[in-house]
Amino acid sequence: MTPRERLSTARLYLVCPARSREWIAAAVRGGVDLIQLRDKTLDDAGVLEAAKAFVGHDALFILNDRPDLVEACGADGVHVGQDDESPAAARALIGPDRILGRSTHEPAQAAAADADPAVDYVAVGPVHATPTKPGRPAAGLHYVAHAADTVRKPWFAIGGLDAANVHEVVERGATRIVVVRAITEAEDPEAAARELRSALEETSIVR
Template sequence: MTTHAAVQDTSRADRLAKLDAAQLYVCTDARRVQGDLPEFLEAAYAGGVDIIQLRDKGLEARAELEALEILREAAHRHGKLFSVNDRADVALLVGADVFHVGQGDLTSAQARAVLGGDVILGRSTHSIEQATAAEADPEIDYYCVGPVWETPTKPGRPAIGLDPIRDVSTTASRPWFAIGGINSPDRLAEVVAAGAQRIVVVRAVTGADDPGAAAADLKQKLSTMKGQQ
């Protein structure tokens, strides 16, 4: 059933404006263990999260769609963005604001062919070369750079450290996010000092006893640190 919460401006211009203003991006699973997906999403968005991506590799398509419908309504109720990971068919069915792919997933041209021009496209990058390629791709609207530090959410993927963050910060012309192991105030300070203006986190919010308070604290610290640059 369509609700008022699911109705908002989903034009490319509106989505791009929200992306440009975004600072805090959270990736979460469907919280099947906790059984609190609606409550978590409400708290995270209310706490200041700008984009939430559902990333749960264990979900069948129907269950993923059900979880994404909950995410879509929460995002639109708060005037924020929601993101679908990897599956263009699912992104199309749910009317995703954002579609995010990895290096081995659909090309940007393939994603556009399926999803059209209004959706925001993001790509994961793990080196300066990959970030440069994303920056040069006219179809990519934002990209993530990392993991800056090793993280259990990406087992086996080596950390790239802060040097690529420093390099990208001097050349980027579109929104980009530092990602990977940003789970403490000290690490947040390091990544901001290296030039990051936006971050993606997982456990710093999903693993918090109070996700809303954790999000608000991160957002406040990020804004303060940016202001001190």
């Protein structure tokens, strides 16, 4: 399957800093479909070294905000935020076959990403305020409902989501989520991923 074909059925997306290969394998066994390396403390050499643990699992490997290193890292794609390189510039670096994701925080940004031919998937949030994005106000559950009604590309709800509140976004139309602390701070990443996956699969239709 191509990266885009795998993306079309993906439900659970994990963003994390550098981790061991064993830790990542456990999260993937639990049901993670995409895993993004996001570690702003690393220099280029550090990113290349950390990426080795992310390659070769049964999950898409996405690199945060480094389209210039995607090929060298063996990543399946890149994720860019509103303050990062434009999707068009990132696409020029990664080529036509890898996937590209875009963060959005309001309806106009979601519409732009949905219409942008360089973008493959859209992140919608943060649903709740989260320490991984200090200073960014929550976009709220109404933004999730808006995305469910309007965004046609694969999209993921993101921001402060865990097994206890994932039902809130599912009830508003989300079928895909991004998590960070719900797995990275868990004692058992496989069990944490499995619990999240189970909560998500209460919905049977992937938009």
